[in-house]
Amino acid sequence: MQSLVPDGAFESLPLPEEEMDVPAGIDSDMVESIDRERLPLRRWPAAVAELYRQEVIDRLYREEHFLFLLGLLLCMATIAVDLIVNPDMLEEGAILRVVAVAPLTLAGLIAGARGWTQALAFCVGAAPIAFIAVIVHLALQLPPDLAPRYLLATILVVGIANMMLPYSLRGLVIFDASAIIVATGVIALHGSEFLMLYADTVVVFALAAAGTLPVAGRFERLRQHNFLLNLRARIFSRELLKANHSLQLLSETDPLTGIANRRCFERHFETEIVAPGEHGRAHDLIGLMMIDLDHFKAFNDTHGHQSGDYCLKLVASALQDIFDEAGGIVARYGGEEFVGAVRKREAAKIRAIAEDVRQTVAATLTPVCEIDRSLVTASVGVGVAPAAIMLPREELLEMADAALYSGKNEGRNKVVIVEAEGAFIPPRPAD
Numbered sequence: 001m002q003s004l005v006p007d008g009a010f011e012s013l014p015l016p017e018e019e020m021d022v023p024a025g026i027d028s029d030m031v032e033s034i035d036r037e038r039l040p041l042r043r044w045p046a047a048v049a050e051l052y053r054q055e056v057i058d059r060l061y062r063e064e065h066f067l068f069l070l071g072l073l074l075c076m077a078t079i080a081v082d083l084i085v086n087p088d089m090l091e092e093g094a095i096l097r098v099v100a101v102a103p104l105t106l107a108g109l110i111a112g113a114r115g116w117t118q119a120l121a122f123c124v125g126a127a128p129i130a131f132i133a134v135i136v137h138l139a140l141q142l143p144p145d146l147a148p149r150y151l152l153a154t155i156l157v158v159g160i161a162n163m164m165l166p167y168s169l170r171g172l173v174i175f176d177a178s179a180i181i182v183a184t185g186v187i188a189l190h191g192s193e194f195l196m197l198y199a200d201t202v203v204v205f206a207l208a209a210a211g212t213l214p215v216a217g218r219f220e221r222l223r224q225h226n227f228l229l230n231l232r233a234r235i236f237s238r239e240l241l242k243a244n245h246s247l248q249l250l251s252e253t254d255p256l257t258g259i260a261n262r263r264c265f266e267r268h269f270e271t272e273i274v275a276p277g278e279h280g281r282a283h284d285l286i287g288l289m290m291i292d293l294d295h296f297k298a299f300n301d302t303h304g305h306q307s308g309d310y311c312l313k314l315v316a317s318a319l320q321d322i323f324d325e326a327g328g329i330v331a332r333y334g335g336e337e338f339v340g341a342v343r344k345r346e347a348a349k350i351r352a353i354a355e356d357v358r359q360t361v362a363a364t365l366t367p368v369c370e371i372d373r374s375l376v377t378a379s380v381g382v383g384v385a386p387a388a389i390m391l392p393r394e395e396l397l398e399m400a401d402a403a404l405y406s407g408k409n410e411g412r413n414k415v416v417i418v419e420a421e422g423a424f425i426p427p428r429p430a431d
Contacts, residue, residue: 023047028235035228038221041168052227057117060124060166064112067124067164068105074160075101075131078153082138085150089141096137100130121167125175128161132179136186140194151201154183155208162209162216169217176209254332256309257316265331265339269393272329273341284387287350288396289340290404291319291357294377294412296336303375311365311376312336318360326353339397347384347419354380354415362413377413379404385420395420 026047034044041049075097082093108123132154139150158179162172184202188195252264260268273286293299293315300308312332319338323330328342340357344350361378381404385391399418407414 022231022234022238023051026051026231026235028232028239031228031232031235035225035232041224048231051231052224055227056166056168060117060121061112063166064108064120064124067166068108068127070164071127071131072101072105074157075134078135081150081153085146086142089138092141093134093138096134097131100134101127104130121171124165125161125167125171125178128157128165129175129179129182132157133182133186136183137190140187140190144197148198148201151183151198151205154179154205158205158209159212162212163219169213169220172213172216176213180206180209254316257313257332259316259320260329260331262331262333262339265329265333265341266393268329269341273343274387274390274393281345281387284343284345285347285350285384286387286391286396287342287344287347287353288383288393288400289342289354289357290333290381290397290400291338291340291361292379292381292404292408293336293361294379294408296376299376314364315361315376315378318364319357322353322356322360328353339400343387350382350384351415351417354382354417358413358415374413379407379412380415381405381407382415382417383420384417389420391420 026045030045031048033039034048041052044052079090079094079097082090104123104127108120108127111117111119111123135154135157136151139147139153142150158176161175161179165172165175167175180202183205184195187198187202252261252267253259254261293311296308296311299311316332316338319330319340323340323342326342326344328340330338330340333339342350342353344353358378358380361376362374365375381400381402383396383399383403385396385399399420403416403418406418407416410416
């Protein structure tokens, strides 16, 4: 069982796992400065820019199925346009759509499932460009008076793509340029006369693509702004959790000795001792110990309060080691008094732990002062009860307190055990 207050708790505060994705070097002032000054992505600090790039990649994976499905549906739906405009090219148009777009859609879905980010990003942009190539090819099969109208449908494809594709503005520029080059190339393949005939249409197509880029850039800026707001919220949440955790540790830690205080002991007694989960058994015994340093006032008067504080720290550290090893809990109860609890199958083990406590305290200052007698001893009162009877903590404390004062009256530096009804305690071994 772990210590209630582990060593170095204030130097390394554990935070919930979901808050650990914000690098420690990123703070709210940095994020606010980026947003306030409207810095372009290339001027963001490297750590923040990397987080945003990861957000873009996450968006790509979140939306891949929707994008491929939407693109495939739009592509197939335009077969109806072929039927209306020129039924003779219906079959060719359907085959071209399937051959050009379906493989890229399938490849993109496979890339997304395998985590191939670059391949996925390529397929997301290549699929609409392939569709544009099909539209341009089919448009050139039409009479010159109908072809420009059909070609202008490519503007709709590029406009939708600029609004929907999870690319940066630079990525959209590359996408639009690629679409224009592909469309021009398809026209050129049909002959130079087609290129001259539809040059104005290509120019309109390019202007329309360029005209939607500012809107796409605005959307990208809004996404960056939302990202920065969410990042600030995550940072504030992390700082709040850290502050709350620090306050909790401070409220449950004894400031002098660094171990748990009485409040912490009371909170953990039910969860760590009374109901220890799968490792506990109904026929276990619960032992609660009151540990009081003998004649501690005299020690303070003789050696000074600084020495007294040092003594309490040594004793607390030794007790923490004992109860950690025993799978129990220990805390400073007040003044020179400590409280501990263990759950064991056999009462003899509880007695052995109490004796270990007494002997360890007696030996604590002896090697420090290099003398043979103990400067500090402890009386230990133990209340023992079967776990099954669910004896309240207050009653166990009263039993341990009564046992403690019995040991004090018997001459101190002793272990006295009081048992609840139904708990068999073996007789104390002879001194």
